[in-house]
Amino acid sequence: MKILVLREGVHGTNASDYAAELRDRLPDHDIVHARTPSEERAEITDAAVATGTEITADLLDRAEELRLFAGAYAGHGHLPLNALESHGVGLTNAAGVHAPNIGEYVVGALLSHVRGFQQAYRQQDRREWQPVPVTELAGSTVTVVGLGNIGQAVVERLDPFDVETVGIRASPDLGGPADTVVGPDSLHDALAESAAVVLACPLTDATRGLIGDDELTTMPTESVLVNVARGPVVDTDALLDAIRNDRIGGATLDVTDPEPLPPEHPLWTLSAVQITPHNAGSTPRYYERLAEIVGTNVDCVERGGWGVDLDNVVIEP
Known part of the structure; x- marks a missing residue:
């Protein structure tokens, strides 16, 4: 079977x-x-599988034997879905590739807040030896909004810390690794009991602005918010107001609204806020994990043909 890797790397990688x-x-x-573009046009004519960050309608027109495009991103909104379907080409994505490293990011963020690392770093810069107020994760409740691959990885990595986890997902009947799994209608009940709230949900009409003034007011005053979802899931102005007025304890934001966050934005100035430049998903093992997804699917096709169930299917081949 011929598998064509298109030219573009992931996030500037090779x-x-x-x-x-x-x-x-x-x-x-x-x-x-x-x-090169000319190599893509030549090589795709007899490829059974193509894989990369994107594929154009022009390439699909040239693909005579293509059965599957294996996307290198978890998202697929940038792809020509109608063209893929009209050409009879299936689509899989890279969902799950980011889960282990984002899980680690969230655990690190929560530990940084409860152990006062940010304040300790500032004191170190001033060469100031003073006690730093700390708490513990153990015995607290952490709510994870979104129980896809990333949300599940977060919950699993929190388990050794002896925390009570609440997972919120659109279809709670699907369950998950959290101690309790509830639907979106129970969001406020979960927020009211949470020392930390982790956002790991996709950006949809239902989740845009999900965390606003009402939700931040519901959270305990010492609680922290961690956003590894998308910036617009949080009302930025409401978050600024909540932190400035000590209505929540702080936030770690890997994503923001707007993004990139302008240098003059007041979020940068808040000592209770940690900001990273949308790189919680970065990992040197990205291609290794992506190759495992694609390799597993190719193995399945080799054994059972194109009618078998594949992993991470968006459009059936």
């Missing part, structure tokens, strides 16, 4: 590294890395 991972994972297959 797609040749991805091709190398696929060759290691699928040594008996023809893995071709197209490095």
